[in-house]
Amino acid sequence: MSKTEDELLMQRLLELIRSGLKSAGQVLSAMATQPISLEVPNVQRLPLRLVPNIAGGPDREVVAAYLGVEGELVGHLVLMFPLDTACRLVDFLMAQNPGTTHSLDDMGMSAIAEAGNICGSHFLNALSNGTALKIVPTAPSLVVDMAGAILESVVTHIMLGSDEAVMVETRFGGEISGHFLLLPVPDSMSKMMAALGATV
């Protein structure tokens, strides 16, 4: 694949993800009773061995919402925030003054899980619409631990035949920064790229 062709596909993917997260932002705004915009400043393909290093390093404590991806595209989707950022997101989602939340209780965890669910399903919806592939997310599960430990456990499942993931940086309300990782199984990555190419 030529570089320009690859860039074109990533551009197309970025547009799809932006539109998906824009609609996710509308749903979150209704939930939070304040406007929340989701920006996507960056999307890139990343070698799998580098995946555990995103989000501030492998031993950084993070909150991760995990969704399985099933259907015609198979893989994993992870939305991840450093712990302090996750607390700010909870304040944001629950329309509290910034700094109100210092640790994640059940309510906070549930708010993050819901945000992960909404963002994940809209993200996959947009991808599905843009590629004409049927894609279904599984229910989200939430885990708080070291970023590297969570990510390498996901990467391991696709590492047998794959080398790459798609990493999406996202910002909630222009400041709360998180990372989405889409990790398609090897055959699904090429399928997704081919489907994107067909719609350019």
Next chain:
Amino acid sequence: MTEFKLSVGLGEIKVANEPNQVLVSYGLGSCVAVTIYDPVARVGGMAHVVLPDSSLNRTEGSPGKFADTAVPALVKAVLERGAARHRLKTWLVGGARMLQALSPGLDVGQRNSTALRVNLEKSGLPLKGEDIGGTRGRTVRLQIGSGRVLVSAVGAGDWEI
């Protein structure tokens, strides 16, 4: 003494023989770090093993990626730096199950741990300590000068194994 940390990434093998060097595998989830050390020569090595068996492989992989290829490669690497085979001791850390939702029934962490134990035994290497399984992530460090192997987890500090 200033510590020099050498990070051992996914599938990598690293060896050190300077007293101020520390080998570290950060954020182990289902992966298992196998640590090896000769307390007389003060030579140590670490492999960050991702999968149990190299026969599963479909892509180019470094030997450190698989349990069966990592053990002989790690031994060879420390022997080349002056370690003696009969003095080698080993430790296993990691092999957790971070996400129950991830492929139920397929516990890669446990398979990695089992495969490494089998391969260490096959190579006649004594297992001095281990901290494996469970559901939390771990970081492991080997201090070359002292030969101490330290494990840490979120909210739990350090402990020696």
